[in-house]
Amino acid sequence: MADKKQVIVLGAGPGGYAAAFQAANLDLNVTLIDPKPDPGGVCLFHGCIPTKALLHLAAVKDESEKAADWGLTFSGVKVDIDKVRSWKQSVVKQLTGGLGQLAKARKVEYLQGMAKLTGTNSLEFTSVEGDKKEIAFENLILATGATASSLPGISFDEQIMNAEIALELKDVPKRLLIVGAGYIGLEMSVIYKSLGSEITIAEFTSDILPGLDQDLRDVFKKERRDLIQNTMFNTKVVNVEKKGKKLEVEFETQDGKKKESFDKILVAIGGKPNTKNIGLEEVGVETDERGFVKVDLVRRTNVKNIYAIGDISGQPMLAHKASHEGRVAAEHIAGHKTAYEPKAIPAVVFTDPEIAWTGITEAEAKEQGKKVEVAKFPWAASGRAVTLGLKNGLTKLIIDPENDRILGAGFVGKEAGSMVGEATLAIEMAAVARDLELTIHPHPTLSETIMEAAEVYFGHATHIHKKKKK
Amino acid sequence: MSIEIKLPEIADNVTTAVVLEVLVKKGDTVKADDVLAEMESDKASFELPSEAAGVVKEVKVSEGQQVKVGEVMFIIDTEAAGSKDEKAEEKTPEKPAEKPEEKKAEEAPKEEPKESAKDEKPQPEAKEEPEQQVSYVSAAHVPASPAVRRLARELGIDITQIKGSGPNERVVEDDVKAFTKKVVQSKASGAGAGVIQDDFQLPDFSKMGEVRREKMDTIRKITAKAMAGSWQNIPHVFQFDKADITELEKFRKDYSKLVEKKGAKLTVTAILLKLSAIALKTHPKFNASIDMKNEVIIYKEFVNIGVAVDTDRGLLVPVIRDVDKKSITDLSLELNELAEKARTKKIKPDELQGANFTISNLGGIGGTNFTPIVNRPAVAILGVSRSQIEPVFIDGEFKPRMILPLSLSYDHRLIDGADGARFLRWLVEAMQNPLLTMF
Numbered sequence: 049m050a051d052k053k054q055v056i057v058l059g060a061g062p063g064g065y066a067a068a069f070q071a072a073n074l075d076l077n078v079t080l081i082d083p084k085p086d087p088g089g090v091c092l093f094h095g096c097i098p099t100k101a102l103l104h105l106a107a108v109k110d111e112s113e114k115a116a117d118w119g120l121t122f123s124g125v126k127v128d129i130d131k132v133r134s135w136k137q138s139v140v141k142q143l144t145g146g147l148g149q150l151a152k153a154r155k156v157e158y159l160q161g162m163a164k165l166t167g168t169n170s171l172e173f174t175s176v177e178g179d180k181k182e183i184a185f186e187n188l189i190l191a192t193g194a195t196a197s198s199l200p201g202i203s204f205d206e207q208i209m210n211a212e213i214a215l216e217l218k219d220v221p222k223r224l225l226i227v228g229a230g231y232i233g234l235e236m237s238v239i240y241k242s243l244g245s246e247i248t249i250a251e252f253t254s255d256i257l258p259g260l261d262q263d264l265r266d267v268f269k270k271e272r273r274d275l276i277q278n279t280m281f282n283t284k285v286v287n288v289e290k291k292g293k294k295l296e297v298e299f300e301t302q303d304g305k306k307k308e309s310f311d312k313i314l315v316a317i318g319g320k321p322n323t324k325n326i327g328l329e330e331v332g333v334e335t336d337e338r339g340f341v342k343v344d345l346v347r348r349t350n351v352k353n354i355y356a357i358g359d360i361s362g363q364p365m366l367a368h369k370a371s372h373e374g375r376v377a378a379e380h381i382a383g384h385k386t387a388y389e390p391k392a393i394p395a396v397v398f399t400d401p402e403i404a405w406t407g408i409t410e411a412e413a414k415e416q417g418k419k420v421e422v423a424k425f426p427w428a429a430s431g432r433a434v435t436l437g438l439k440n441g442l443t444k445l446i447i448d449p450e451n452d453r454i455l456g457a458g459f460v461g462k463e464a465g466s467m468v469g470e471a472t473l474a475i476e477m478a479a480v481a482r483d484l485e486l487t488i489h490p491h492p493t494l495s496e497t498i499m500e501a502a503e504v505y506f507g508h509a510t511h512i513h514k515k516k517k518k
Numbered sequence: 519m520s521i522e523i524k525l526p527e528i529a530d531n532v533t534t535a536v537v538l539e540v541l542v543k544k545g546d547t548v549k550a551d552d553v554l555a556e557m558e559s560d561k562a563s564f565e566l567p568s569e570a571a572g573v574v575k576e577v578k579v580s581e582g583q584q585v586k587v588g589e590v591m592f593i594i595d596t597e598a599a600g601s602k603d604e605k606a607e608e609k610t611p612e613k614p615a616e617k618p619e620e621k622k623a624e625e626a627p628k629e630e631p632k633e634s635a636k637d638e639k640p641q642p643e644a645k646e647e648p649e650q651q652v653s654y655v656s657a658a659h660v661p662a663s664p665a666v667r668r669l670a671r672e673l674g675i676d677i678t679q680i681k682g683s684g685p686n687e688r689v690v691e692d693d694v695k696a697f698t699k700k701v702v703q704s705k706a707s708g709a710g711a712g713v714i715q716d717d718f719q720l721p722d723f724s725k726m727g728e729v730r731r732e733k734m735d736t737i738r739k740i741t742a743k744a745m746a747g748s749w750q751n752i753p754h755v756f757q758f759d760k761a762d763i764t765e766l767e768k769f770r771k772d773y774s775k776l777v778e779k780k781g782a783k784l785t786v787t788a789i790l791l792k793l794s795a796i797a798l799k800t801h802p803k804f805n806a807s808i809d810m811k812n813e814v815i816i817y818k819e820f821v822n823i824g825v826a827v828d829t830d831r832g833l834l835v836p837v838i839r840d841v842d843k844k845s846i847t848d849l850s851l852e853l854n855e856l857a858e859k860a861r862t863k864k865i866k867p868d869e870l871q872g873a874n875f876t877i878s879n880l881g882g883i884g885g886t887n888f889t890p891i892v893n894r895p896a897v898a899i900l901g902v903s904r905s906q907i908e909p910v911f912i913d914g915e916f917k918p919r920m921i922l923p924l925s926l927s928y929d930h931r932l933i934d935g936a937d938g939a940r941f942l943r944w945l946v947e948a949m950q951n952p953l954l955t956m957f
Contacts, residue, residue: 345656385671389658451686453661478661478688 052184053079055381056171057191058163058326061089062096063358063370064191065147070375071189072154074382079157079183083176086148087158090193091367093140094212099235101139102215103398105132106242110400118437127243133217165327168351172327187353187381190333190341191374192326194319194359199227199285207295208288208313211236220244221311225297227285229256231397233316237275238399240314248310249279250299252317257397260458261410263424264403267440267460271401288313321360345387346380347373355381369393392456392475396465401441404468407456407475408446420456421449423481423505425497427461429512432492438462443497445471445481447505452480463494470498481505521570523592525585528559532867535559536736537583542592546574554592555579556863558736562870563831563863572596662689670694675701737832748894753930756889757938761946763905764920777850786902786922787825787879788850793948794900795821795841796955798875801941805874807895808932815932824873824893825853827860834860835893837873881905887923897932900945901925922949 057068060082068080068087084093091097112122151158161175163183170184196210204210206218211232220243226233229251237247256265256279269276280301287298294309321339328335334342334350340363341349341356348355355377358370372388379386392407413420427433427441441461448455457471474484484502489495503509525535538556542548553565554574576593579585657667657677666689670677673694680697682689723729734742763786770784777784798805798821807816821842824835836856838849859865878890879902890901903923909916926942933941948955 385674386668387656387671389656389667391658451661453686477663478684480685480688482685 052169052186053077053157054185055079055187055189055378056081056163056183056185057189057374058171059089059191059193059358060084060087060147060158061191061193061358061370062091062367063193063374064089064189065151065374066371067189067191067357067374067378068156069150069154071378071381072156074378074384076378076382077157078154079159079185080151081159081161081163081173083160083162084144085160086144087151088140088144088147090212092144092147094215096367097143098136098140098215099211099232099239100398101136102132102217102239103235103400105135106239107400109242114437127220129217129220129243132243136215136217164325165331165333165354168331168353185353188355189347189374189377189381190326190349190354190356190360191358191370192322192360194321194365196315196319197317198315199288199317202288202315204315207290207311208315210315214240214314217243222246223248223310223312225250225285225295225308225310225313226316227313228252228316228318229279229281230316230318231257231395233314234275234397234399236314236316238272241275247275247278248308249275250283250285251279251281252284254281257403259409259411260403260405261444263442263444264405264458264460267442268399268401268403271440272399319359319365323360345389347377347388348380364393364395366393366395390476391478392472394468394472396468398465401438401461402464403458403460404464405456405458406468406472407454409456409458410444410446413446413455418455419449421447421505423447423501425501425504425509425512427494427497429500429509430492430494430497431511432494432496433461435492436462441494441497443467443494443501445484445498445501445505447481452482452505454479454481454484457498459497461494467495467498470495519597520575520593520595521572522590523554523566523569523594524590525557525566525587527587528564528867532559532587534584534586535564537579537581537585537591538563540577540579540581542574542577544574544577548572548574548594557585558863559867562834562865562867564866565864566591568592568594570594570596660689661687662694666691666694673698735831737834741833744893745891748891752892752894754889754892754927755930755933755935755938757926757928757935757942758887759924759926759942759946761922761924761949762910762919763922763949766949766952767905767920777847780847780851782847782850782854784846784850785853786881786905787877788846788853789949790877790879790900790902790945791823791825791838791841791849791853792844792846793945793952793955794823794875794877797941797945797948798823799842801937801944803933803937804898804928804941806897806932807874808897808929810931818874820874822872822874824876824896825857826876826878826890827857829861831863834865834870835873835876836860836865836869837871839872875899877902881922887925889925890927892927892929898926898928898938898941901927 054077055071056079057064058081060080064080064082065087068078071078080087082089109125112125159173161173163171163173165171166182170182172180173183174180196212198204202208204213206213214236222245224240224245224247226237226247226249229249233249234256237249241247256268280299282302284300285297286300289296294311295313296307296309297313298305298307323335323339323341328341331351333354336342341360343349343356343361347357347361357373357377359365361373372390376386376388394404394406397403410420410422422444424442424444427438427443433441438461442459444458445454446456447453454471454474457468459467481502484498485506487499489499500509500511504512528535535557538558540555542554548554548568548571550569550571551567554568555566557564557566572594574592575595579591585591660667660677661682662677667677669691675694675698677689677694680689680693681687683693684690766789770786770789774784802817805818805821809816820840822837822839823841824837827834827836836859838852838856841849856865856869873893873896875896876893876899878899880888881902881904885903887903888901890899892899901924905920905922907918908921910919924942924946926938928938
């Protein structure tokens, strides 16, 4: 144990590299450890980034088909899966390579391999070549992420895939079963549908995106009848059997059991934090009953020089939450007075239409017994939506009636993910409905729907006629 | 199951206490309500009871240690004794123990000694960065932007204390800055008033002979600070008078049984308590406090009187509340009870706070007169010395009369000389002719 590292970050996903870069910005000496050749983690290598590239492709294809109604017809739209794959890979390469450059520029030491804690100030590093060495550290940030859960007794392979395998795009299965109608399940179903697969979705609960407000779901379901009509709700996959090249799947539905045959299955039923096999037990880092590392307001574990951020420190398992936590942890190590205290964490489902929400949902407000008022602006009244050929879409604001403060917002429709940022800023700034109403929004854009929803709250939206309240 | 015994909330404004004596050790079997430690806080001592029966698994404090409210002092294993104490089980889970500590941290933004050094958790071998005074309480619920919340954190300000000036009380940057300024100013003035700036250079006594150094206990420290603060800030005036209590003494002896039946003695102090209460009602300035910052006089509609009690740990002043509404018998009983509590360390800090006026009776010891110091925020104190028979010239001859010397110290910022003389004269007349109080 020759030299002692000032900060080691274990895991180079969006949480880990954000932490490492921020620590370097604050003049700390940083070592970043990850098995991949460059920073990026699940998000960049086989998560957010490749899915978004493919979803863009799906959107272009879907839109080109819709354009026939507007007098624009394309002929011979074809999917070349090999080319799609290499394009996706080039996107990943560009971004992760860029992160590698940024790490170098900040003099962040990048070690490719895995590590396990051996003490509160030391870990054992195993390089990708298999060489082992002990490294001492003053501070450690754990950012080991999460792993996709599988169905009981089933391990992933080429045919029973998790999102990572599915994004390799080996081929386009004819019949694809997607287990789970959460955001990964929905995004993957949109991608594979567009690539030409026949999609069936099996969801254990009674609706898509558990926890989401019903009105947002309803718009999506109306727009994506093609997916929803092949979705089985309240359905459990009880058995999967390989029969020749096919997979025979047994479902347990409300109406009893049934069997169907598929070419491939994609399991998207959530993830488990990677808190095993990294030596947490050995040094006494506490985890909760679901396996998340327990952390305080600066993301510090019960061991005072070890921090945990991202998917291993609790829900929501989202890249942007991890990055923010990573920066807070790095700042705290650098001696800054900082805290992880978001008022709102936005979430986006990048399907077509997109679904996005931030802050409190109507369902959560109800659960907490908090009185809220909801102001909705349907996109049918938005000029911009009509010019884009959108029929359905919704912007909603969840407002505290006592002080008009914006507590939450929800969007469904094209570009919903780009609009949720404004709403999140409004919540963080403790803006009131009047602030949104009195801010001039550019016309004609979808962002106007936020302003108009605030007008609806006061009972006088420009593009909706409604009787005055009170 | 193990339960944590924490230092409970003792009284308002009391955030720490000192461990006087640890009465149990690891492995001891205790019953619920058994005393685990003797504590001293602010102006009172109290006992820390066990919340449950069990075996002492861990003693986390030692004698002389300062403990914060909410800090874990003992861990009791309730199963080891095979006992079940449901009350304790309900009470213990996750009391938000951090909160009082956090507050503390904010009040003292400068480096405090590393508390975490005592933690048993593994420590980094060489973490050179000083343990910062960060508030570990989330301010996410406060209507303020992230930048404003960060600013408050950096300034060591508890943003939850700030009332925002923005729409619907949104806290803006200027609010945080204004609040910080206020805190800094009040700290500056507060420090000057409360602390004795005594830079007197002590000689080396050991050159003169053998010496013994003893640490001041809490009561001594508090008394020293409070008295120096009063003396430095209050322009004192002392008024003396004498009361002929021959008749009063006769009455006291004749009717003492009325009180003795109930279990207490009828004392001059008890009678003085009642008469003082009436005097305070009729002379409201003496029942007031002054707020010099705002140049306001605060008149109080209640009459709470403190009585100085000599204990082996020093002076304590238990407070009797609503004296004007109580009979002399009740006052005698209560006085007896409070004095006993003060002497046996059972008095609670609450019972030592909030006196509008004080009576200090040194008559039991002796002396002809003394000048007590007014205890802020009260504005006057009555000193009572030993009564003795003196010759008094009455109707052409000297007669032996029982004479009680009284002194009144008062704050000249509020009370003028004539007022002081009148007040004390009123008390003397009242002792001589109690019927006068009816007018």
